[in-house]
Amino acid sequence: MVEHLTADKRTLILQTTLDLMTEYGFHATPISLIAQHAGIGAGTIYRYFDNKEHLINELFTEIKKRVIKAMLQDYREEGTFKERFKHLWKNLIRYCIDHPKEFQFVEQYRYAPFVSNMTREETFIILAPIMQFFIESKRAKAMKDLPLYTIIALLYGPIVSLAKLHLDHNQQLTNDRLEQAAEACWDAVAYKSEE
Amino acid sequence: MVEHLTADKRTLILQTTLDLMTEYGFHATPISLIAQHAGIGAGTIYRYFDNKEHLINELFTEIKKRVIKAMLQDYREEGTFKERFKHLWKNLIRYCIDHPKEFQFVEQYRYAPFVSNMTREETFIILAPIMQFFIESKRAKAMKDLPLYTIIALLYGPIVSLAKLHLDHNQQLTNDRLEQAAEACWDAVAYKSEE
Amino acid sequence: MVEHLTADKRTLILQTTLDLMTEYGFHATPISLIAQHAGIGAGTIYRYFDNKEHLINELFTEIKKRVIKAMLQDYREEGTFKERFKHLWKNLIRYCIDHPKEFQFVEQYRYAPFVSNMTREETFIILAPIMQFFIESKRAKAMKDLPLYTIIALLYGPIVSLAKLHLDHNQQLTNDRLEQAAEACWDAVAYKSEE
Amino acid sequence: MVEHLTADKRTLILQTTLDLMTEYGFHATPISLIAQHAGIGAGTIYRYFDNKEHLINELFTEIKKRVIKAMLQDYREEGTFKERFKHLWKNLIRYCIDHPKEFQFVEQYRYAPFVSNMTREETFIILAPIMQFFIESKRAKAMKDLPLYTIIALLYGPIVSLAKLHLDHNQQLTNDRLEQAAEACWDAVAYKSEE
DNA sequence: AATGAATGAGATTTCATTCAT
DNA sequence: GATGAATGAAATCTCATTCAT
Known part of the structure; x- marks a missing residue:
């Protein structure tokens, strides 16, 4: 008790x-x-x-863990690459939209000097499954052969932007619009057999 | 004097x-x-x-103006929509990379409560040419018929992400990589005649 | 129990x-x-x-009692005045040196405002035997006819100084040196028959 | 101004x-x-x-300088060793008595952990003339051949004790009593040609 | 116009003390 | 009797802002 x-x-x-x-x-x-x-x-x-800084850091870390967890929710390594991508992508943006305070907090303090970034290794370990997915997708010629960082930017960037626009301008992000956006994101990275 | x-x-x-x-x-x-x-x-x-808050706001506003100006540098309303898009897109990311402090400042304080958001009208007036370009692109069936906000997110989001990754992880953003990324961004919004 | x-x-x-x-x-x-x-x-x-102040005071009082007890250890009212003096004096400085923490504590907080001074009566009662010894010494023309407080200062002062120097500067206080110092102290108060 | x-x-x-x-x-x-x-x-x-600790330290240092200065006031390297000693000794105790707050402050915080002691070198440089006087006195067989630290303790210790007793118990320290005490202190360290 | 010493409100943080368990 | 989590008063220190020069 x-x-x-x-x-x-x-x-x-x-x-x-x-x-x-x-x-x-x-x-x-x-x-x-x-x-x-x-x-x-x-x-x-x-x-x-210990102090205010540690409090912020703890909050930061906790939220990051929740975000990762939410993104991987119900994720299975089966189905087409596109289906798997859209599952992850929608999980992530849905969490951002459903938890606006957490999203806003992370975005606001992401680069504040008093936030001690998780070490690169930590981030890599946590995001390993995602990275692995990207690597496999490239190898299977489901995704373009782009640098990992470019792929991340092409897929994660729009999530942040959409969520921000949603929050700032009270744009309704219906499931249809999310579906559209997910499709468009996939187009950005999808392998194009012939030009 | x-x-x-x-x-x-x-x-x-x-x-x-x-x-x-x-x-x-x-x-x-x-x-x-x-x-x-x-x-x-x-x-x-x-x-x-007047005070510290105003100072920050003034700095914020000045930088925003510079960014918009840089994006429109040498922009002409001629050529294909794709060419025009890539011109704008590269101008913008190039400015972010070449002016890391300005980029970091805007990103860091963008959502801080002490930054008074430009009114929606202001933003619209400044961004009017860009918006106009998107509208025309959609009408000409060069771009998918997506909501404006979705288009902005799909194109602007990756810029922010790429620039951040560039700054954080010292990733080299060569012209080749920027070209690749610009192409991919266009793929995200480009009209697809047949599926 | x-x-x-x-x-x-x-x-x-x-x-x-x-x-x-x-x-x-x-x-x-x-x-x-x-x-x-x-x-x-x-x-x-x-x-x-009762509270922190009382705790300090209790500690203070306890140590004082131990110091007095140590000084009077094996003290007998026999032998010459000089011998009796040196016994008391050596007992005291030996205790200070052998119990550096107690010595340091008493010296450090002796004049702190939160240490309630023992009443003058208390001090007199505890130190009565010592005082009595000084009075007798003076009456017997073994000591100079100095005010009691002067005698105390001449004998106790060097003890404190020697012990501090010992602690601060890691000076070795061998028995020879203590003997020397005790002799010198006695010279300070010893009656001088002719000048 | x-x-x-x-x-x-x-x-x-x-x-x-x-x-x-x-x-x-x-x-x-x-x-x-x-x-x-x-x-x-x-x-x-x-x-x-800079902060409270520095304030205390500055105060501490200033007072120490004043004390040293007062002790050396009108001091001339002439006259007998005894006369010179008594001049220094009286200067010092007189300053302590005339500036009870400074004396009390130094004594109270002398061993407080937040007081950064002057380095040993500093102390030695400042006290060099005094030390020199002691060394000369010993060489001239005016003082007993005691370790320097013992001499200091025998002369400085009583000053502190007398001043404290004066302050604590409102003992009047008349010039006569100071003269008596100075004489006694000298007896403690004075060379004794025959025993 | 420019300065920077002075201010004091307000922030962070500590810790003696209490009291429910 | 013993505990130690919780408290909140009070301490140190910072810094945006003012204003006399």
């Missing part, structure tokens, strides 16, 4: 931080405000996180 | 701010540091900008 | 406090650190001491 | 700190209190001192 409450308090702090940081930004979100909104003492936050 | 000196000092402040903010981030860039690096008094900055 | 365990825990707290305070100083020795090093809960300390 | 005011403000901060620290101690003397008593803003203190 106590275990449970403790876990809840950590989660509570992270969730409150996410809510306030996406609304007000890092500057306008003092620890005292987080404590107040979470209904706890300011000092309590320091029992769970 | 005084006008001229004044303009210089304003530019100096903006440039120094850009340098420091991209290196240290918003937090670690107090007004006093900007003043010191610019070789002027802290109070002087307040003769050119 | 419970009494016994209780006494042990009290002693444990005092000893741990002494260790940490001499190493890190008052500031860097929070109650939580004492508890941690003592292997007990922070709250437990408050069952033995 | 501005120069003068600036110097005054630094001095004002140091003096106010000395007053409050000797009265309330380090803990009970927050920066805000110093600022308030000095009639300045709290932030202003940080223009003159």
Whole structure:
């Protein structure tokens, strides 16, 4: 029971931080405000996180893990490459759209100097299955023979842009539109047998 | 003459701010540091900008204008739609890569709450020629009949991603790779007569 | 039995406090650190001491008692005044050198405002035998007719200085040197029949 | 004029700190209190001192310099060794008595962990003339052949003790008593031709 | 116009103490 | 009796902004 409450308090702090940081930004979100909104003492936050920077980093890392997990949800290494691609792609953008605060938070602090990036190795390990998929797709001549980084940019870039436009301009991203966009993304990387 | 000196000092402040903010981030860039690096008094900055927030906004707006200008550089409304697209697209990514600080600054603070979004109208006016180009391309069945926002995302998203990967991971973006990527982007939006 | 365990825990707290305070100083020795090093809960300390200030004071008083006791160790009111003096003097400096933490603690916090001075009466009662010895020495024309406070200063002052120099500069205080110093101290207060 | 005011403000901060620290101690003397008593803003203190620790250290160093200067006041390398000794000794204790706050401050924080001791070299350079005097006195068989550290302890120790007793117990230290004590101190270190 | 010393509000963080378990 | 999670008052320190020069 106590275990449970403790876990809840950590989660509570992270969730409150996410809510306030996406609304007000890092500057306008003092620890005292987080404590107040979470209904706890300011000092309590320091029992769970060393300092504000660590709190942000933990939140960052947690969200990244959730995003990766969501992207791989129900993913099976079967079906055509295109089908598999669209599954991953839609999983990802759907999560971004369904969790706007997490998406906004990651995008906003992605390059902030106080966010210690996961090491390149960490990122590679986590994204290994995806990378593997791209490599196989290229080998099978399902995808163009483009550098991995170019492929990532061609597929991930539009997700970020679409999600941002969605958030900024209240554009409705219906399933049809997502389907269209996924198709277009595939066209960008799909192997073209004859020109 | 005084006008001229004044303009210089304003530019100096903006440039120094850009340098420091991209290196240290918003937090670690107090007004006093900007003043010191610019070789002027802290109070002087307040003769050119109302406060720190306005300074950031002005810098933001200036950079945006430069980006738009760079994108339209040497653009002529002639040639095929594909050629015209690739001209715009390459102009844009080239500017991002050649001006990493400006790119990083805009990306980093794009969604910070203290950056007042340009009104939608402003954006539309500035981007009108581009939008017009997309509309014409669709009408001419050179581009797929996708929503404007989807088209923007499909073309602009990869630019941001590629530039970030370039900056983060020191990937060389040779002209060949840019050409490849531009081709792929076009494939994403290009009209496909038969499937 | 419970009494016994209780006494042990009290002693444990005092000893741990002494260790940490001499190493890190008052500031860097929070109650939580004492508890941690003592292997007990922070709250437990408050069952033995009203608050941090009282804890320090208790430690202070305990050490003072030990110092007095050590000084009077094996002291007999027989032999010449000089012999009796040297016995007391050597006992005292030996204790300071053999218990550097206690010495350092008392010296460091002797004049700190949060240490409530023992009342003058307390000090007089505890030091009564010593004072009595000085009075007798003066009456017997073994010591100069100096005010008591001057005598104390002439004899106690060098002990503190020697012990500090010993601790600070790692000077070896051999028995020979202590003997020398004791002799010199006696010269300071010894009655001089003719000048 | 501005120069003068600036110097005054630094001095004002140091003096106010000395007053409050000797009265309330380090803990009970927050920066805000110093600022308030000095009639300045709290932030202003940080223009003159990096942080609280540096402030204390500066105060410490300044006082030490004043003490050394006072001790050497009107000192001439002429007259008998005893006369010269008594001049130095009286200068020193007189300064301690006349500047009780400075004396108390130095004694109180002498061994606090946050006080960075002057390096041994610094101390040696400053005290070189004194040391030289002791060495000459020994060579001339005016002083006993004791280790330097023992001599220092025999002469400096009583000064500290007397000054403390004076401060603590409001003992009047008349010139007669100082003269007595100086004589006694000299007896401690004076060469004894025959025993 | 330019300066930069001074300000003080407000941020982060610590830690003595309490109290439910 | 013992614990240690939680508290929140209070400390240190920063920095956007002002204003006398």
